[in-house]
Amino acid sequence: MKLLQIDSSITGENSASRAISAAIVSALTAADPAIEVTTRDLATDALPHLTLDVLGTPGGTPELAEFLASDVIVIGAGMYNFTIPSQLKAWLDRILIAGQTFRYTAEGPVGLVGDKKVFVALSRGGYYGEGQPGAAVEHAETYLRAVLGFIGITNPTFILAEGLAIDAETRAKAVAAAVAEAGDLVIPA
Numbered sequence: 001m002k003l004l005q006i007d008s009s010i011t012g013e014n015s016a017s018r019a020i021s022a023a024i025v026s027a028l029t030a031a032d033p034a035i036e037v038t039t040r041d042l043a044t045d046a047l048p049h050l051t052l053d054v055l056g057t058p059g060g061t062p063e064l065a066e067f068l069a070s071d072v073i074v075i076g077a078g079m080y081n082f083t084i085p086s087q088l089k090a091w092l093d094r095i096l097i098a099g100q101t102f103r104y105t106a107e108g109p110v111g112l113v114g115d116k117k118v119f120v121a122l123s124r125g126g127y128y129g130e131g132q133p134g135a136a137v138e139h140a141e142t143y144l145r146a147v148l149g150f151i152g153i154t155n156p157t158f159i160l161a162e163g164l165a166i167d168a169e170t171r172a173k174a175v176a177a178a179v180a181e182a183g184d185l186v187i188p189a
């Protein structure tokens with residue numbers, strides 16, 4: 001089984017989403033040591049904005065091939081300006097490719113990669129859950145659920161840490177809870 005770990009936070013060692021994505025990968029590989037892990041760091045190895053040339057890469061981009069070859073994807077992202085880091089958007093621009101990960105039909109778009117399992121480690125400075133004033137401007141989790149659903153991944157698992165900008169204690173507790181939650185994860189049969 002192949003696992004692709006994608007991280008996109010710019011904050012390196014201090015990153016909450018990286019701590020959580022690492023805990024997810026650690027739990028999954030502890031449960032199945034045969035898992036082959038590939039990591040892609042979109043902050044240290046940033047992809048350029050999408051261009052027409054990249055879109056038309058003969059045979060597809062290496063990023064798409066790497067994604068298609070993976071059974072499990074772990075995505076780490078912090079909320080930046082109410083949405084995902086642009087580094088992660090540049091990666092998604094190489095993954096949502098007509099004919100490869102989705103296709104249009106007379107009945108509407110159809111996702112083609114529903115057999116993959118996706119875990120998302122998402123950290124946010126404020127609170128954006130249901131009923132919170134911030135819920136209306138949550139465009140990170142909602143966006144990721146939309147694009148993953150579009151390519152057929154309708155049941156991603158999100159591990160959230162929120163309120164990280166409130167104070168150090170709130171942050172520590174939220175990150176520890178998310179890391180603990182990640183520790184119990186398994187890949188569904």
Ligand SMILES: Cc1cc2nc3c(=O)[nH]c(=O)nc-3n(C[C@H](O)[C@H](O)[C@H](O)COP(=O)(O)O)c2cc1C
Pocket residue numbers: 009010011012014015016017018077078079080081082083123124125126127164165
């Ligand atoms: C450039 C930048 C923009 C941010 N924008 C938001 C935001 O719009 N809403 C929010 O709740 N937190 C925001 N934050 C706080 C981050 O979501 C929070 O620190 C999160 O943990 C970042 O992920 P990381 O720790 O993995 O880098 C922002 C942080 C940075 C660095």
